[in-house]
Amino acid sequence: MTAAVFLLPALVLLGALVVYPIGYSVQRSFFDKSGDSFAGLGNYVTLFTDGTIRTAIRNNLIWVVVAPTVATALGLIFAVLTERVRWGTAFKLVVFMPMAVSMLAAGIIFRLVYEQDPDRGVANAVWVGVHDTFAESSSFPRARPLPAHPLKAAGGGAYETKAPVRAGRPALLPLVGVAPAQMPKDARPARTPADSPQGEITGVAWLDFTRGGGGRPNTVDPKELGLSGLRIEAVKDGRVVARTTAAADGTFRLPAAADGAVLRLPASNFREQYDGVAWLGPTLVTPAIIGSYVWMWAGFAMVLIAAGLAGLPRELLEAARVDGANEWQVFRRITVPLLAPVLGVVLVTLMINVLKVFDLVFVIAPGSALDDANVLALQLYRSSFGTGADLGVGSAIAVLLLLLVLPVMAVNIRRMRKESRR
Numbered sequence: 001m002t003a004a005v006f007l008l009p010a011l012v013l014l015g016a017l018v019v020y021p022i023g024y025s026v027q028r029s030f031f032d033k034s035g036d037s038f039a040g041l042g043n044y045v046t047l048f049t050d051g052t053i054r055t056a057i058r059n060n061l062i063w064v065v066v067a068p069t070v071a072t073a074l075g076l077i078f079a080v081l082t083e084r085v086r087w088g089t090a091f092k093l094v095v096f097m098p099m100a101v102s103m104l105a106a107g108i109i110f111r112l113v114y115e116q117d118p119d120r121g122v123a124n125a126v127w128v129g130v131h132d133t134f135a136e137s138s139s140f141p142r143a144r145p146l147p148a149h150p151l152k153a154a155g156g157g158a159y160e161t162k163a164p165v166r167a168g169r170p171a172l173l174p175l176v177g178v179a180p181a182q183m184p185k186d187a188r189p190a191r192t193p194a195d196s197p198q199g200e201i202t203g204v205a206w207l208d209f210t211r212g213g214g215g216r217p218n219t220v221d222p223k224e225l226g227l228s229g230l231r232i233e234a235v236k237d238g239r240v241v242a243r244t245t246a247a248a249d250g251t252f253r254l255p256a257a258a259d260g261a262v263l264r265l266p267a268s269n270f271r272e273q274y275d276g277v278a279w280l281g282p283t284l285v286t287p288a289i290i291g292s293y294v295w296m297w298a299g300f301a302m303v304l305i306a307a308g309l310a311g312l313p314r315e316l317l318e319a320a321r322v323d324g325a326n327e328w329q330v331f332r333r334i335t336v337p338l339l340a341p342v343l344g345v346v347l348v349t350l351m352i353n354v355l356k357v358f359d360l361v362f363v364i365a366p367g368s369a370l371d372d373a374n375v376l377a378l379q380l381y382r383s384s385f386g387t388g389a390d391l392g393v394g395s396a397i398a399v400l401l402l403l404l405v406l407p408v409m410a411v412n413i414r415r416m417r418k419e420s421r422r
Helices: 002-028 042-049 051-082 088-100 103-113 122-134 285-310 314-322 327-338 340-355 359-364 376-384 391-421
Strands: 151-155 158-161 171-175 201-207 231-236 239-245 251-254 262-265
Touching (some): 051 285, 051 327, 103 285, 285 340, 285 359, 340 391, 359 376
Antiparallel strands (some): 151 158, 158 262, 201 251, 231 239
């Protein structure tokens, strides 16, 4: 009786806040949207026939498999490696610090990190920087000639002169469509080159636009800039006979072999600049959000695993090294097996946690990709609230979530009982 009296407040709270809501949700899941008519298993059939809810179930499976595994693996690696460096405590502090950030704040942070614009999104800024290191980007993505210019479209995004060029007559390659502020930094005022006495082809490629108005088409005006770095090819009978690049003032020079050739501006001059990866697009939105989750919870895994490492019998590790085992063998055959109970705790805890993930998905995923990033907890919210709310389907989703969590909890309880017997 004494034990029952002390347990009574907790039992009352559990009954009011856990048992009753579960029972009511199970009951409500068998009724229709209004709650007046019995729907039987209709709401549960909807869970597996509605495309949006099926996407949420599939994404939940991805979350349960990927997120806890990656977070636990990173936590294990960090915990083992930080034991071997002097500044391990500082590193642990930095890795664990995201746990102090709320899910809402983390979602806002990563919404900015995954921003498509490289000038705002850190992920794309790094990605574009790496890409541009190995792949040359265009400086004139929207440049084009006017109908009055001596250039015409050549197909595939390239342009070419309307007539062949001749030695002794400077070739003019005017373009428009480039904002003066976006011109190459080394661009200088364009100038018409002098004739070449060796019969070479000379010319100028420039932005045929004068800031503030004025200027004449097909004429190099004093305030107009050269198209520095523009690639130019001389083509005869469908074959490229010479290539060159415009100087800072737009001037260029081709050998005498280019006499009578058509000058072509390759499409590579006008290719759109690489803007990075659509992290929050339909394909990558779920992996991107999982990455933000791992950023938050890898520190949690690391701290628990580090505590387990501190309790390992060091004599076993040293004995293995004395017997000739290398560090990888010690880690794989001794450290990991001894840490199995701790790894199980971390893994099961994270699995239960990801089944309920809501905040990160709701905040990070844009409206256009929300259906692709959908998870059960988010779908529960969307089905249960708003103008189109269907509490029958929402209750069925809640029951499904409960059924998914129960096996994981059962495994955890069994493991705890087994540990207590030891």
